[in-house]
Amino acid sequence: MKNKFLIYLVLVAILSSGCKDLITPQIENNRQLQESYNPSDAKFPYGLILNGYTRIPINSWSFNDVATDDAVTNDKSSSFLKMATGQWAANNNPVEQWSNCFAAIQYINLTLEQIDKVNWAVDTTVSRLFNMRIKGEAYGLRALFYYYLLQAHAGYGQDGSLLGVPIVLHSQAVGDDFNLPRSTFKQCLQQIEADLDLAATYLPVDYKDLTDNSQIPDKYGTVSKEQYNRVMGKTMSGLLSGRVAMAIRAKAALLAASPAYSSASGGSWASAADDAASIIDLKxxxxxxxxxxxxxxxxxxxxxxxxxxxxxxxxxxxxxYSESNDLEADNFPPSLNGKGRVNPTKNLVDAFPMANGYPIGATGSGYDSNNPYNSRDPRLSDFILVNGDKAGVNNTVIKTAADGGTNDGLDRTETSTRTGYYLKKLLRQDVNLSSTSTTTQRHYKxxxxxxxxxxxxxxxxxxxxxxxxxxxxxxxxxxxxxxxxxxxxxxxxxxxxxxxxxxxxxxxxxxxxxxxxxxxxxxxxxRFWDLRRWKAPLNETATGTSIKNNQYSTINVENRLYQDYMEYGPIPYSETLKFSNLVQNKGW
Structure with a gap:
């Protein structure tokens, strides 16, 4: 009887709640764009463009150098190691930028479509300035993402045309035609330039506080310095500025003028030089x-x-900036409690000239193969740890010799160097990874x-x-x-x-x-991208230095297995399966 009474109470509770609530779902608790057009909610639509900032491909270190002649890695699971040794494919592409960049472009296009509907501030002049700045950021970011798409995916199609990627200038929704053909490289470059032109019309060269109304650029109209500084002042530093847009233009112009693209890109060396000079002149x-x-x-x-x-x-x-020790934990030698992941090659070490400026193989250099690090370019000791160098907070001597007696030596353990060298550049030597006194330091990218x-x-x-x-x-x-x-x-x-x-x-x-x-x-x-845009050899064997009994010998560490067509990266295989109009690059 007790159980029947409980069941009866449950049924009464359900019926008293009303049938409508049982069969009709409640309104979802999802913010809609239309709800955020007032100044009190302006942070919400700005979140769309922030999605673009968070997707910038170089926000963190990739260390794709280990897929070039500059370095190898001791991490056997590295996707870059696998790529460099014959496993690079259209369905296995560690340098793919397609999904990330087009997702960012979708958010940016949404921003541009919604921005004029948003009241960014109660002060209408300030709201107009916010509108201009955010438009400029959006156009600049869209240009940046198309640059990275070209760098990673442009190439020659089966018909011999130099192709870029599809140009998408509106947000895509259910019902849209997603089966878009690739635009030519030249058309993509023109779109990048057009977006950067628009960015320049809205953005200040730099975000800084002005002290007088006369300093306000004419394009912003009648504005007080207080209103200007609220939107374009130094507190906005770190956002995409007019100067950053100029730099994106120079990067894109260099790519277009390079041997891999110049025949059909519409770019020129003179344009690239002029674009870089416009920034250098400001400096x-x-x-x-x-x-x-x-x-x-x-x-x-x-x-x-x-x-x-x-x-x-x-x-x-x-x-x-952030407080961390991740770079050091990954790349310090084992004696400093690191994993020694990135190992510079002898190829790179040999590229550093002598202190007198001569390449090591040139007459007059004074290079001594039995004392190879003597009188070398000072950058060598800044960037690379060689045998006998000191490193870390306690100036520990790093012995990379095969008979050096420590795990820092060549191929001693899975975290030891494979080349006889360790990374020094980018690492804070004042980081301590000791388990008893671990410290972090400030880094920025x-x-x-x-x-x-x-x-x-x-x-x-x-x-x-x-x-x-x-x-x-x-x-x-x-x-x-x-x-x-x-x-x-x-x-x-x-x-x-x-x-x-x-x-x-x-x-x-x-x-x-x-x-x-x-x-x-x-x-x-x-380096990974430079070799390809130069059409330079990709298969130079990665070498190292073995030291035994104070005798130096060159060793082959890793053979590179790139094919000629790999000067250009592939379109993702999954995308070509879905969309018939998406032409793959030759060879892939």
């Missing part, structure tokens, strides 16, 4: 090169003093460094006008490379005799510029 020309730009990642006092969004002299755009912009100019200007030509600017490729080498401490005792000997030779200067880019930007995710 004060070659003289504006940051004196401490080589060691930006380890300039402890500079990093400690960073305010939110503010940039060191070397950095054009960066991520937020640069999105664009000024050194990259100077190198874009040097490469493009040399190709357009020769080593000493200026194209109407006040500096040449030679001037930039000379300044970079002086900053690195190269050739300071002999007037950089090697550079002077090749300053009129475009081909030799090209080799030097490409090598400068290799060294200055190593481990920052450039």
């Amino acid at each position: 004060g020309g070659v003289a504006g090169m940051a004196a401490n730009g080589l060691t930006w990642y380890g300039n402890a006092s500079e990093i400690a003093a960073l305010a939110e969004g503010q940039n060191p002299d070397e950095i054009l755009w960066r991520s937020n 640069p999105l664009i460094r000024y050194t990259e912009i100077y190198l874009i100019y040097a490469e493009a200007a040399n190709e357009a006008w020769g080593p000493t030509g200026t194209g109407g600017h006040s500096y040449s490729a030679y001037d930039v490379i000379k300044a970079l080498r002086q900053r690195a401490g190269i050739g300071t005792q002999n007037g950089d005799a090697y550079l002077e000997s090749i300053k009129t030779d475009k081909d030799k200067m090209r080799i030097l510029i490409r090598n400068a880019r290799r060294l200055e930007l190593c481990f920052e995710g450039f």
Whole structure:
């Protein structure tokens, strides 16, 4: 009887709640765009564009260098290791950007479609300024994501056309035609340029507080400095600015002018040089090169003093800083409690010249194969740990010799170096990974460094006008490379005799510029893409150095198994299965 009475009570409760509630679902608790057009809810629609920021492909380190001749990894499960040794495929692509970038573009397109409906602030002038700034951010971000799509997926189709990716300029919804053909590379480049032109009409060059109304650019109309600073002031630093948009243009122009794309891209070396020069001029020309730009990642006092969004002299755009020791935990040698993941190659070590500026194989270099690290380019000791170097908070001697007696030695354990070298660049040596006194330090990820912009100019200007030509600017490729080498401490005792000997030779200067880019930007995710846009050899065997009884010998560490068609990445296989109009690149 007791159980029957309980059942009866439950039935009464159900019936008293009303049949309608049983069969009709409640309104879902999902925010709709229409609900967020008032100033009190403006943060919600801005969240759409924030989705774009969080998807920027270089927000974190990829270390795809281990798939090039610059490094290998001791992580046997690494997708980059597998890619470099023959497993790269359209359905197994560690450098794929398709899904991420098109998802970001969807959010950006939604932003552009909704932005004029939103009241961003009670003050109508401030609301108009917010409208302009966010439009500028959106156009700039869309250009950035199309740049990364071209870098990862542009290539020649089966009919010999240089193709880019589908251009999507509106948000896609159920019922839309998703079976879109790829636009040409040239059309994609034109779209990037058009978006950047629009970004420039809305954005300030830099976000900074103004002290007088007369400083407000005319394009913003009648505005007070208080209203301007609220929207475009220094508290917005870190967002995409006019200067960042200029840098994206220079990056895209360099890609288009490069040998892999130049025949059908519509780009030119002169355009790439001009675009880079427009930023360099804002920096004060070659003289504006940051004196401490080589060691930006380890300039402890500079990093400690960073305010939110503010940039060191070397950095054009960066991520937020964080307190961590992840990079060190992954890459310190075993004796410092690290995993030693990224192992620079002897190929890269040999690319560093002597301190006198001569390549190690050149007559007059003074290179001694029995004492290979003596009198070398100072950047070598900044970027790479070699046998006998000191590292870590306690200046521990790192012995990479095969007979060195520690787990730092060549191939001693699964976390030991495979090449005889460990990564030093990017790592804070004041991090302690000891289990009894673990510490973290402040790090940040640069999105664009000024050194990259100077190198874009040097490469493009040399190709357009020769080593000493200026194209109407006040500096040449030679001037930039000379300044970079002086900053690195190269050739300071002999007037950089090697550079002077090749300053009129475009081909030799090209080799030097490409090598400068290799060294200055190593481990920052450039080499993988540079080799492909240059149509340079991809299959150089990764080598290392074995030291036994103080004798140095070169060892082959890892064979690269790339095919010629892999100068261009694939369209994702899953996408070509779904959409018949999506043409795959040759070879894939």
